[in-house]
Amino acid sequence: MTQAPPAHPAAATGSESARVAAELARLVPGGAHTYAKGPDQYPEDLAPVIARGLGAHVWDVDGREFVEYGSGLRSVTLGHAHPAVVEAVSRQVARGTNFARPALIELEAAEAFLEAVPTADMVKFAKNGSDATTAAVRLARAHTGRDLVAICRDQPFFSTDDWFIGTTPMPAGIPEAVTRLTTTFPFGDLAAAEAMLEEHRGEVAALVLEAGGAADPPAGYLQALVDLAHRHGALVVFDEMITGFRWSRHGAQGLYGVTPDLSTFGKALGNGCAVSALTGRRELMRRGGLDHDDERTFLLSTTHGAEGHALAAAIAVMEVYRREDVIGRMERLGTTLRAGVEEAVAAAGVGEHVLVRGRSSNLVFATLDEAGAPSQTYRTLFMRQLLEGGILAPSFVVSAALTDEDIERTVEVVARAAQVYRRALDDGDPSPWMGGRSVKPVFRPHA
Structure with a gap:
């Protein structure tokens, strides 16, 4: 041998x-x-x-x-240690990173993000993708009044929270009752998604998926999936943690020309700094705000969600992408x-x-x-x-x-x-x- x-x-x-x-x-x-x-x-x-x-x-x-x-x-x-990111983070750290009220940089980051992702109307920042995607699920449930969430079973990860981890081979510590509130559908197979929605007619709050994977989606699939979900009263959430700022500056939704109801970004957004984003249509996002008469949705409220140096990193990243x-x-x-x-x-x-x-x-x-x-x-x-x-x-x-x-x-x-x-x-x-x-x-x- x-x-x-x-x-x-x-x-x-x-x-x-x-x-x-x-x-x-x-x-x-x-x-x-x-x-x-x-x-x-x-x-x-x-x-x-x-x-x-x-x-x-x-x-x-x-x-x-x-x-x-x-x-x-x-x-x-x-x-x-990209120079533009290092300089932006260093400058912001010297100004302070977290205050008792919103800082100007929070507006600047929101404006920069929504310029980069023009398919969305509002954005809320957090520190990790799991929190942002779970917030999207919570918002979809609040908007539709439904409990069931459908995730794409061909994609490996959406959140560390119970609604997703309960579906993996590591469900220890997660109540079975929670796991039963998540179902699955395959990527690229519209008929299978329709069969799932028919099986759970009137129960599905949202379909959660990455818009792109190992291969491009079949022609017309993503828009057809959005239309199908809407006919069944469900929302569509694009998890753009990987595809955002890797498929295109505008995310996979920009590359494929499809607008989801909600989407979540992270990873490349901060070039390694801890920043993520929940974004989407105003009529949905505003449910987490103060200017509506609906029952309030506890969307995202994190002490470090808008740390100045992480937002400075995100702004610098988006500027590099805009220039280069x-x-x-x-x-x-x-x-x-x-x-x-x-x-x-x-x-x-x-x-x-x-x-x-x-x-x-x-x-x-x-x-x-x-x-x-x-x-x-x-x-x-x-x-x-x-x-x-x-x-x-x-x-x-x-x-x-x-x-x-x-x-x-x-x-x-x-x-x-x-x-x-x-x-x-x-x-x-x-x-x-x-x-x-x-x-x-x-x-x-x-x-």
Whole structure:
């Protein structure tokens, strides 16, 4: 059997990353504040703990440099420590960040956001996507007087709150009665959505979905879905956490020319700073305000929802997007990366086992075993080879800070990883190259 290559010294059990990761696991449940960043998502003893980042590069606590993909779970599209964002945040922090009354910057941020997303009339800011999307669900229920929410079952995540988490393989602690108030429908299948609405006629408050996914929606699907929902008295909520400022400056709704009733944004909006947004039609959003006679809806009311430095970051991000073709650059980089990776894996004879999927600005990779089935063990092998080559890639999601040289280097490392992948397939055993236990899916009932 072929022997595995030696690990980079930074991957050794005695590394500083390993020491800090162990302390994190002792003090923080799961070892990270986001499950997708947990050590179980990375090969054993090869989960670098980051010390700093600049552009598309990060350095771990051992001083090792990586080209980074999927930056901040897709939130850092301009690159780490982008000068315009750093300057705006620093300036605002010096002025104070939170007051007893709204600050001028809250108006400035609202104006900038609604200019960027002209399909909406009003906006309310928060700190994370879960709160914003849950607020959209609450608003839809208040407006329609209905309890049931329908979520797109082909999309992985909408909120940390009970109405969504109860539908996942990790429903512990969530009352079954709450879970029964959420149903599902598939993406791109209008007939199936109609069947779901007919089955629950008069019960569905909202359909919640990402407007874009691994592939563009079928022609006319999104508008037809909005029209169908309205005929059944339901609202449509677009979760634009990923698609907003990655599909287009105006979100997926701008790219596809469809106006939802409500939508939620985050991630790229702050280039890594904590800011999200609930936005939508005035007649709906105003229910969370003071200028109506309806029963009031507790929409969003968070102490830190309008922190000045986060809003300053958002304004700076939106200004960069207005001046520069950030989307076009990410699309070009992603197209080049996809072509290079596909050529490299094909040359190694694993083109049917390492697949690149998704929009060019939002690429992911799939790893398949000898039988062509999705494999966490082969994902472990592949990720280990990438990390040992200086590529931190839980996905191939690009940022605009990547350079052509970064892409070339990535493809070179992928080519070497693909050769190891081929050898493991030939041996029928990837374990010599895994370095330990397999990486795990985030949503699973037991650790």
